[in-house]
Amino acid sequence: MIFRVTPEQCPPLGLLRTAGVGDNIVIYDDARSRADFSRVLDAAMVGTTRGALLLVEGVIPDGP
Numbered sequence: 001m002i003f004r005v006t007p008e009q010c011p012p013l014g015l016l017r018t019a020g021v022g023d024n025i026v027i028y029d030d031a032r033s034r035a036d037f038s039r040v041l042d043a044a045m046v047g048t049t050r051g052a053l054l055l056v057e058g059v060i061p062d063g064p
């Protein structure tokens with residue numbers, strides 16, 4: 001399954017945490033702020049520990 005995270009839409013963070021082997025998580029510059037990005041990335045990283053592939057496209061924010 002491919003989980004797409006865009007500025008307009010984000011799957012529930014709990015769903016990202018259930019990603020695993022064979023799943024892809026693609027984040028398209030989702031963050032409105034560093035805090036938003038951190039929450040999404042933290043959830044996605046749980047998926048990677050279960051074998052999901054994480055791709056980030058866009059600019060990672062460096063401000064509040």
